[in-house]
Amino acid sequence: MTLPPGGQPYNPAPDVQQSSGEHTSPGKRRGRSPLIIGLIVAAVVLVGGGIAAAVSLTGKTTPSDDQRIESTVRDFYGTLSDKGPSVAVTKACAADRAQYDALPDAQKSASDEGKISIRIVSVDHIAVTGDRATANLVGAMTMPGAEDKTTTATEHLRKEDGTWKVCSADGR
Known part of the structure; x- marks a missing residue:
């Protein structure tokens, strides 16, 4: 044990236990x-x-409704061009899916056989009102044997289960 200046032996204070490092006071821990x-x-x-x-x-943040809507529109029309209406409709609102399901099978098959290519050029003027939205689209549509035709249209969307979906039924 080291002696402090003055020669007196070192004795720890009575409330300190050196073995565990805990401080105690008499009768209370x-x-x-x-x-x-x-x-x-x-x-x-x-x-x-x-x-x-x-x-x-x-720089990653939660996408805004405008960003989600644009992504939804581009995804829907990309799927329509690449995989046809029978697959694209799975990305549409419940009302559009019900209308598609009500079509005769011959009409569904014919729509999947007709190859239409749609390329979205821009999505703008997005207006959100609650769980409904509209967006102006500019796109180029190509049908077999025809030249590209640039078209402008208003797309309707509906939020279902927290996800934006194309909903043409809302535009009728």
């Missing part, structure tokens, strides 16, 4: 709860701050 709670709060703050910093550094 302090709990670790405040320390544990403090560490948990600090961890939550650090994790939350890290997530916020990651979002600001990567």
